Amino acid sequence: MKVYDEIISTLKNDKIHMTLIDPASQDVDRAAAIAKEADRAGTDYFMIGGSTEIDSKRMDCTIGEIRKVTDKKIIIFPGSSSMLSRKADAIYFMTLMNSRNPEFIVKHQVKAAPILRSIKMETISMGYIIFKPGMTVGRIGEADLLDETNMEEAVSYSIAAEMFGLKMLYLEAGSGSPSHIRPDTVSGVRSSVSIPLIVGGGIRDPEASRKISQAGADIIVTGTVAEKSSNIEKVLGNIIKSMKRF
Ligand code: 1GP
Numbered sequence: 001m002k003v004y005d006e007i008i009s010t011l012k013n014d015k016i017h018m019t020l021i022d023p024a025s026q027d028v029d030r031a032a033a034i035a036k037e038a039d040r041a042g043t044d045y046f047m048i049g050g051s052t053e054i055d056s057k058r059m060d061c062t063i064g065e066i067r068k069v070t071d072k073k074i075i076i077f078p079g080s081s082s083m084l085s086r087k088a089d090a091i092y093f094m095t096l097m098n099s100r101n102p103e104f105i106v107k108h109q110v111k112a113a114p115i116l117r118s119i120k121m122e123t124i125s126m127g128y129i130i131f132k133p134g135m136t137v138g139r140i141g142e143a144d145l146l147d148e149t150n151m152e153e154a155v156s157y158s159i160a161a162e163m164f165g166l167k168m169l170y171l172e173a174g175s176g177s178p179s180h181i182r183p184d185t186v187s188g189v190r191s192s193v194s195i196p197l198i199v200g201g202g203i204r205d206p207e208a209s210r211k212i213s214q215a216g217a218d219i220i221v222t223g224t225v226a227e228k229s230s231n232i233e234k235v236l237g238n239i240i241k242s243m244k245r246f
Helices: 001-009 026-042 054-068 101-116 135-140 151-163 183-190 208-213 224-228 232-243
Strands: 015-022 045-049 072-075 090-096 122-130 168-172 197-200 218-222
Touching: 001 015, 001 072, 001 122, 001 224, 015 054, 015 232, 026 168, 026 197, 054 090, 054 122, 054 232, 090 101, 090 168, 090 197, 101 232, 122 183, 135 183, 151 168, 151 183, 168 183, 183 197, 218 232, 224 232
Parallel strands: 015 045, 015 218, 045 072, 072 090, 090 122, 122 168, 168 197, 197 218
Antiparallel strands: none
């Protein structure tokens, strides 16, 4: 079964948690150790990637080690066209919709497309929208950061993503953000589009994950909380439990 079909089928009954592991943030052994505990905590998928460019060798190596500790599916979350690996199950074929730089909107994707076709990688198209504060990805991606108080703008971008035929929409506050996307922004977007909604950035505790899930996020992504925790299984386990169907 394709990863996207599996996600859609799971979403009929439950919310999904994804753990982001950025190969640029730690060595391969630590990445695998995080994955092992996140798997035990009940995460549903792994996203491998980030905004700091790394080569396909490092991607291969990280994904290879993570495969040894989990059977969960692995999706590439690319920061550029060089972050490809045939070892993954799928890749987000994403466009940073509010970037000022066409490289992040379409040019990296044009470079990667024939390679992905030749290795028969499943691509999941996704509209990626970055809100303030945006953190590293907002800076590197040259984003015109969206202001959450401007609901009309957030909704317009989201409707545009759906009209483009993109299969998913990701509302991003930036990895390590001190604040997550506001629940009322999530619910405003949720009521405007029907494609699966991913929310991430700054989600560090069960209360935040519950509120964002209740507001209408289908998929919640966390990264930093696992990287920084000394008891990943417990801390992440509580975040995951509180966002699942209530
Ligand atoms: C980044 O949304 C993800 O793309 C995860 O953010 O590291 O803040 O959990 P955190």
